[in-house]
Amino acid sequence: MSTPISAARADFPILSTWINDHPLVYLDNAATTQKPQVVIDSLRDYYSFVNSNVHRGGHTLAVRATDMYEAAREKVARFINAAHAHEIIFTRGTTESINLAASSFGEAFVHPGDEIIVSQLEHHSNYVPWFELCQRKGARFRVLPFTPTGELDPEVLQGMFTEKTRLLALNQVSNSLGTVNPLETLIPLAHAAGVPVLVDAAQSVQHLAARDVQTLDADFYAFSGHKMYAPMGIGVLYAKESWLEKLPPFLYGGEMIDQVSSTRVTFAQLPHKFEAGTPNVEGAIGLGAAVDYLNQFDPQELQTYEEDLLAYGISQLRAIPGLTLYGNPKHRSSILPFNVEGIQHYDMGILLDTSGVAVRTGQHCTQPIMDALSISGTVRASLALYNNRDDIDALTRGIRRVIKMLKR
Amino acid sequence: MQTTAEIAAQISAEFSLLENWEEKYDYLIEKGQSLPDMPKDLKDDEHLVKGCQSSVWFVTECREGSLYFQADSDSLIVKGLAALLQELLNGQPAEAYQNVDLSLFETLGFWRHLSSQRSNGLTAMVSFLKTAAGDCAAQRGE
Numbered sequence: 001m002s003t004p005i006s007a008a009r010a011d012f013p014i015l016s017t018w019i020n021d022h023p024l025v026y027l028d029n030a031a032t033t034q035k036p037q038v039v040i041d042s043l044r045d046y047y048s049f050v051n052s053n054v055h056r057g058g059h060t061l062a063v064r065a066t067d068m069y070e071a072a073r074e075k076v077a078r079f080i081n082a083a084h085a086h087e088i089i090f091t092r093g094t095t096e097s098i099n100l101a102a103s104s105f106g107e108a109f110v111h112p113g114d115e116i117i118v119s120q121l122e123h124h125s126n127y128v129p130w131f132e133l134c135q136r137k138g139a140r141f142r143v144l145p146f147t148p149t150g151e152l153d154p155e156v157l158q159g160m161f162t163e164k165t166r167l168l169a170l171n172q173v174s175n176s177l178g179t180v181n182p183l184e185t186l187i188p189l190a191h192a193a194g195v196p197v198l199v200d201a202a203q204s205v206q207h208l209a210a211r212d213v214q215t216l217d218a219d220f221y222a223f224s225g226h227k228m229y230a231p232m233g234i235g236v237l238y239a240k241e242s243w244l245e246k247l248p249p250f251l252y253g254g255e256m257i258d259q260v261s262s263t264r265v266t267f268a269q270l271p272h273k274f275e276a277g278t279p280n281v282e283g284a285i286g287l288g289a290a291v292d293y294l295n296q297f298d299p300q301e302l303q304t305y306e307e308d309l310l311a312y313g314i315s316q317l318r319a320i321p322g323l324t325l326y327g328n329p330k331h332r333s334s335i336l337p338f339n340v341e342g343i344q345h346y347d348m349g350i351l352l353d354t355s356g357v358a359v360r361t362g363q364h365c366t367q368p369i370m371d372a373l374s375i376s377g378t379v380r381a382s383l384a385l386y387n388n389r390d391d392i393d394a395l396t397r398g399i400r401r402v403i404k405m406l407k408r
Numbered sequence: 409m410q411t412t413a414e415i416a417a418q419i420s421a422e423f424s425l426l427e428n429w430e431e432k433y434d435y436l437i438e439k440g441q442s443l444p445d446m447p448k449d450l451k452d453d454e455h456l457v458k459g460c461q462s463s464v465w466f467v468t469e470c471r472e473g474s475l476y477f478q479a480d481s482d483s484l485i486v487k488g489l490a491a492l493l494q495e496l497l498n499g500q501p502a503e504a505y506q507n508v509d510l511s512l513f514e515t516l517g518f519w520r521h522l523s524s525q526r527s528n529g530l531t532a533m534v535s536f537l538k539t540a541a542g543d544c545a546a547q548r549g550e
Contacts, residue, residue: 021429344483350433405430
């Protein structure tokens with residue numbers, strides 16, 4: 001029996017705070033989500049009763065900390081249905097996950113004249129690491145353009161694969177437009193061409209039911225804890241065991257070695273080979289708590305709830321004269337990107353804040369998208385499971401008020 | 409001519425009559441709207457202040473050791489802040505720019521537009537003006 005989603009709001013203490021004499025309306029969830037009490041408690045409890053460094057410590061607290069850290073890895077593995085817990089590498093976040101993948105994969109498999117394909121819908125963190133890798137290796141950086149509706153065209157992608165293509169990197173949901181990319185079509189196309197796929201799931205793993213990495217057949221799958229109700233500073237790189245075994249380490253140091261002498265160093269087993277140094281234990285435990293929290297909801301119900309709310313948001317925004325909503329993909333998730341004619345996005349963001357409405361403005365780390373749309377930025381409202389129609393109504397009321405203030 | 413400290417006190421007094429955020433921003437936006445639009449051909453890279461989320465242009469002129477400037481922005485809020493800077497500094501001796509006290513903006517509650525937020529650019533605007541004021545002072549010295 002799953003918990004009704006409408007009850008979730010009460011689990012997030014920050015949502016009952018007031019901002020600028022108004023109740024907080026938090027619509028900046030694509031930047032980071034708020035944390036439920038159980039996640040906050042997990043951090044407090046960890047430091048109150050468990051804190052110790054993990055692995056190879058013989059004392060009771062060290063064993064407890066290690067058990068909790070590894071249990072979190074198993075929870076994450078089950079959450080995305082990884083075949084093995086050791087396919088889950090803990091990182092600082094999506095950015096580090098992708099940098100790890102680009103560095104280690106690039107070291108082993110990318111040579112002069114090879115090609116990497118990324119989509120034009122990417123966040124800079126799934127664009128720049130590949131661009132820089134190509135610069136270093138003398139490889140060709142190729143960009144799969146998006147269509148006027150803000151979608152990726154499988155046929156165009158198909159035409160881009162060559163014998164030299166080494167990897168395709170793309171997101172499951174665009175952080176700027178909210179486009180849900182059809183991975184179920186794109187990944188098999190890439191695999192048919194012998195090309196592995198890295199998926200940036202930073203904006204999808206907390207929203208979509210389609211997070212089963214084995215069904216998706218993703219080779220690499222990267223996401224952040226803090227966008228899925230967990231603490232900041234913890235993230236995940238999932239990779240198929242077969243890839244992880246072939247890749248060299250990203251960072252070197254403690255925790256990741258087996259034998260060290262002046263003539264020979266051997267590395268530890270997976271996943272420790274990729275986790276040099278003391279890890280973010282509290283973060284991993286907090287992420288485990290967030291996974292437990294999410295598991296009380298039915299994933300499909302959660303997706304439907306959020307998509308219904310998004311559809312309501314789209315219809316309410318479209319009713320505002322002079323408002324342009326960007327992108328028109330068949331399948332969109334959680335993101336409402338817009339501008340109002342004659343009003344700078346920055347002004348809209350600052351003035352919405354005066355009525356307690358938190359949104360983000362600017363380029364959202366996606367300059368290639370802004371350039372393609374010939375705009376300097378957008379206002380972006382983004383949803384999470386605790387948002388409801390009242391939040392959308394507060395947003396649209398706020399926008400109408402700002403229009404009145406600025407258009408005299 | 410009034411000193412920047414006297415002008416700052418006046419601006420502060422005007423704003424103190426305003427009761428809430430909406431009124432404060434309303435007033436700031438009015439200030440911005442009262443600035444004349446800058447001719448399009450002056451809105452080029454040479455006059456663009458770098459480091460702001462919105463585009464801001466300054467055209468400066470040095471006369472007898474004093475610095476004058478026009479400002480424009482695609483953001484009405486930033487234009488309002490530029491208008492306050494203009495009230496505070498326009499026509500002041502170049503030295504006054506170097507020592508300008510920005511606590512006025514904190515007093516008014518517009519602290520969020522100050523330095524630590526890289527995109528908001530009050531500091532970027534002031535630093536642009538300080539550079540121009542430095543050149544202006546040097547001209548007089550020659």
